Amino acid sequence: MHNIRDVDVVIVGAGLAGLAAALELKKKNYSFMVIEARNRYGGRLHSIKTDEGVTIDLGAQWVGTNHKRLKRLIADFGLHxxxxxxxxxxxxxxxxxxxxxxxxIPPLSPIGLLDMLNLKRKINNLIKQIPAETPWTSPVAHELDKQTIDSFIQTNMFSQEGRSFYGMVVEEALCAKLYEVSALNLLWSIKTTGSGNYLxxxxxxxxxEGAQVLAERIAESLGNSIVYHSPVEQIIYDKDFGIVHTANNCWKAQRVIIAIPPNLSARIKFSPPLPAQRVQLSDRAGLxxxxxxxxxxxxxxxxxxxxxxxxxxxxxxxxxxxxxxxxxxxxxxxxxxxxxxxxxxxxxxxxxxxxxxxxxxxxxxxxxxxxxxxxxxxxxxxxxxxxxxxYGTHFATGVLTQFGTALSEPVSSLYWAGTETATEWRTYMEGAVQSGQNIAVEVISTIR
Ligand SMILES: Cc1cc2nc3c(=O)[nH]c(=O)nc-3n(C[C@H](O)[C@H](O)[C@H](O)COP(=O)(O)OP(=O)(O)OC[C@H]3O[C@@H](n4cnc5c(N)ncnc54)[C@H](O)[C@@H]3O)c2cc1C
Missing domain, CATH: 3.90.660.10 (Polyamine Oxidase; Chain A, domain 2)
Structure with a gap:
């Protein structure tokens, strides 16, 4: 048995979400440990310098106009x-x-452009009815979650050009075929950006400087409170504590923030086993x-x-x-x-x-x-x-309405973060930061 070290909070994952949560805990003087599987910080951020001396991003790169939390961090850590x-x-x-x-603006025929404009209007009307926090409670949730994006486009667009162009843009954004993903998932993702325009x-x-340098600077500011090369293998938990095991170490905390994509949480052994709803969600959550x-x-x-x-x-x-x-x-x-x-x-x-x-x-x-x-x-x-x-997790038909609540619902002392749980810009870096900052505030409010 390894020595058990005590902290207020253990954070699993040193991606942007885990690091943003850690920063908040540090500001409020809570003790914490970030446990990272890789030998580096940043997760889906991965910058390298080429032989020609150019910095390139092999992972996340672009920042949007209204990615306000991300931009604040970029400025706070002296990046440009x-x-x-x-x-x-x-x-x-x-x-x-x-x-x-x-x-x-795509050079489509007037019909194609009209079709695109119509679709935008329809989507903007539909997303008014979708709450970013709980899309599965929307009055249009079931209807949308029964359809793939492909059938949504076929039903709501009339020109071949419009369908082809919009379909291509969405396929690229999701990295998936239009018939693999639920229309509710698409509209929810658009909702979390504010509107199709912001996309x-x-x-x-x-x-x-490279997106990963932001993770590097945050990680440096956290001092010795991060360990690398340490995949979390098991978490034993009840309502008052979690004990987090890696191959060589073990930490006990009042709260555990799991800041990894849901497909990877399925690879950790939980004792007692997680509720069925959460297990079934993460089993359906491959990227x-x-x-x-x-x-x-x-x-x-x-x-x-x-x-x-x-x-x-x-x-x-x-x-x-x-x-x-x-x-x-x-x-x-x-x-x-x-x-x-x-x-x-x-x-x-x-x-x-x-x-x-x-x-x-x-x-x-x-x-x-x-x-x-x-x-x-x-x-x-x-x-x-x-x-x-x-780039991030997207769900097939029927998953969000049946299992969506388990995406961010805490389980005893376990709390979920990561861009997949964000209510603003989910699957983007901004979403990762929002999820990390929010979960830290939520966890702090429960610590004795
Ligand atoms: C190719 C690519 C391009 C992208 N481009 C953009 C872009 O231009 N703009 C944008 O905003 N977003 C982009 N994204 C999305 C963006 O990268 C993510 O939204 C964001 O980085 C997710 O951060 P996260 O902290 O939620 O998750 P992650 O970055 O996945 O962090 C999770 C961390 O947990 C660790 N981990 C996993 N399992 C365990 C375990 N068992 N024990 C310990 N640690 C564990 C992982 O190693 C990882 O470091 C892109 C993504 C990819 C892949």
Whole structure:
């Protein structure tokens, strides 16, 4: 038996949610320990420096205009954001046609645009009836949770172009097929952003130093209250305490905050076993497939051709491309997001073949200069043991209305956090911060 160390709160997971919770506890002078499985902080944040000296993000990167909590942390920890490069045309590849457009407005026919506008209006009306905290209690919950996003789009849109474009954007955002995810899940996620309009602003800027540096700075400020390389294997709990076991250590706390995605909580042994509702929820909570690939060039050559580096595509193998060139502009960086089915299929190729496939697509969009990147970096998040997919958790039909309450309902001394539990910007970094800050306040109110 290991020595049991006592603290007020144990936090499982040093992602943004766990770190944000820890910061709040520190401010209020509670004792805590953050226990992290990986040998690093940040979870789904993963920044590296390339051989060319450019910082790139293989995980979360973009910050939205109204990600207010995240922006406060970025400022408090002395980091900086840079606006996403938007000068020039965006390339849209919809229904097999490649066209240039302005900003986020797709160059669809007037019918296609009208269809998009109608859908937006319908969604904005529907989300008024969906509470961000408890979407399953909405009067429209059951109707929406019976439908996949695919059938929702088929029912509520009338043009092939509109369906194709909207479907592509949503598939990219969820990293999943439209027929895999419940329409309630989609509308709830939109609700947590405030409205469909804000979604268009979710990628307005990014952290120059790298998103993971925010996690690094927070972790440093917490001193010795974090342990790494320590997957939590078992939690023994009752209403007054939790005992958290790793292979080599053990902590006892009045409260335990579990700040990991629900699919991973299913891998921890709980004694007594968790309520059936929670077990069944986490068994249905796998993350979808995503690979992020980054191509570094001598220069952002596409800018001279009047392109802003952004591509939306409904053709394999890429769904979204963004310009992530450093603000000094002396290197060109294209970030490619390969999601859902493409990520699964591309994952079966050798790395060099996969990269060649994507380079072919880059040449198609940006011309022959794209054929010779100086270097390529990639991360398949489905292969990452401590995330198992991306970007966040989305639920199939019937899950939220049957098991949704268990997502954030405490179980005795156990409290759930993580972006999946957020009521603002769920599945984004902002959601992770909100969930961590809120759960810390809730837990503090229960500590004797
Ligand atoms: C490729 C990719 C791109 C993304 N892009 C963006 C973006 O541009 N903007 C944006 O806002 N969001 C983006 N996201 C989403 C964003 O990364 C997440 O919403 C956010 O980082 C989640 O933080 P979290 O703390 O809730 O969870 P996580 O970051 O998953 O943290 C959970 C932590 O718990 C640890 N853990 C798991 N199990 C155990 C265990 N048993 N014991 C101990 N520790 C454990 C994990 O190692 C991890 O460190 C992206 C995600 C991915 C994968």
């Amino acid at each position: 954001t840079t606006p996403t490069y938007t000068k020039g045309k965006t390339i849209f590849q919809v229904c097999g046609k490649k066209r240039n457009g302005k900003g986020e 268009l602003e979710a990628e307005n800027e990014w952290i120059v 979808a497939s995503v690979t992020k690939m980054i191509f570094v060039y001598e220069q952002p050559f596409w800018r001279k051709d009047g392109l802003n580096g952004k591509v939306y595509s409904d053709q394999a193998p890429v769904q979204l491309i963004m310009d992530s060139s450093p603000p000094h502009g002396r290197k060109g960086v294209l970030t490619v997001l390969i999601s859902g089915e493409c990520a699964r299929l591309m994952g079966t190729l050798e790395a060099s073949n996969r990269q060649q496939e994507v380079i072919k697509a880059l040449v198609y969009f940006f011309g022959s200069k794209a054929s010779h990147p100086q270097s390529v970096y990639e991360k398949n998040w489905s292969e990452d043991e401590w995330t198992r997919g991306g």
